[in-house]
Amino acid sequence: MIGALRRILQAGQGVDVLLIETHISFVLVCGAAAYKFKKVLRTPYLDQSTLALREHACHEELRLNRRLAPDLYVGVVRVTGTSGAPELGGKGGPIDVAVQMRAFAQDGLWDGLAARGQLGASHVDDLAPLLARFHASAAVADPAGHLGSPDQVRTPLSQSLDELEDLTRATATAAVLGPLRDWEAAAFERLRPAMARRLALGRVRECHGDLHLGNVTVIEGHSTVFDGIEFNDELRWIDVMSEVAFMAMDLHAHGLAHLAHRFVNGYLELTGDYEDVYKRQSRRWPWCQGHETPQRRTPRPPKHGTRRACANWPMRCTKLVDVCRAKMCIRDRARTGAVAPAPRHVPWPLQCGWPWLRPCARATARWQ
Secondary structure, three states: OHHHHHHHHHHHHOOOEEEEEOOOEEEEEEOOEEEEEEOOOEEOOEEOOOHHHHHHHHHHHHHHHOOOOOOOEEEEEEEEEOOOOEEEOOOOOOOEEEEEEEOOOHHHEHHHHHHOOOOOHHHHHHHHHHHHHHHHHOOEOOOOOOOOOHHHHHHHHHHHHHHHHHHHOOOHHHHHHHHHHHHHHHHHHHHHHHHHHHHHOOOEEEOOOOOOHHHEEEEOOEEEEOOOOOOOHHHHEEEHHHHHHHHHHHHHHOOOHHHHHHHHHHHHHHHOOOOOOOOOOOOOOHHHOOOOOOOOOOOOOOOOOOHHHHHHHHHHOOOOHHHHHHHHHHHHHHHHOOOOOOOOOOOHHHHOOOHHHHHHHHHHHHHO
């Protein structure tokens, strides 16, 4: 049907129709319009095997993606006729259904920009506030529900490990799965309380679910996020910081660590969501990578009890966001007694009890 429809559109409009295939969809780009069709398939994580399921998925895709890209997603269109002579929006019963979108230039996709060395600070600076606003308005998961619960968060990783075990059985790779499972089990037990707390605090929301470079593009000079997950609730209802981490991870994978740190910093500045940012056990700030001074690659922390050192040490890095701001506020208040605005949250390094930050934490507690 897709091939026949492509030929009909080319003949009727006199333009080349581009066919883009993904693992679960076909997209026909015809001039200023694009039509996205769900493949007829069923996998462990999605079911598009019937017309009713595909139509429901199309309406969900429209609803969800209009939150971030309302101008791109036009509507849902039915395909009528026969598989050999299909017609978009014709009379009669539907044989399939598609999401109608506005086409956009492929050279604006972030993965392409990264490959050409054209993805820069302005792009991530544009994305951070967009994502912060989106997360602030997204639907919140039920604190007593299944979505976002520790066991649900763990399930996809457990399933992946099971699949890896089946695929690597009787190979040399199988030897690494035992230590990997041990690490996963230990990490899960350590993080279970944080996952439960984040769910209770409303940090699990109906997010995009697939925020990587291939799903962000530049349209009229602004970053636009599209193609969120509609086919699996568990992949979409996630902790907002998981969504941030996914984009940061993909920036790292493209060799853009400095943009990954800039993106995370920008998001944290806007949201203040420092509470459960992963606390590395090393004596090194997590986001210092890529922001070190040329004199010393890893800044040495000050001695315990030295308030001035606590205030000045982070300034050796170019951007430690509210952590730096909080300690500058502490220093200024200690010197002048002036009442300056405090950050909305005590940043997580002040909460975690690191020895050289305890004086700052005590001072912050007194002033709030």
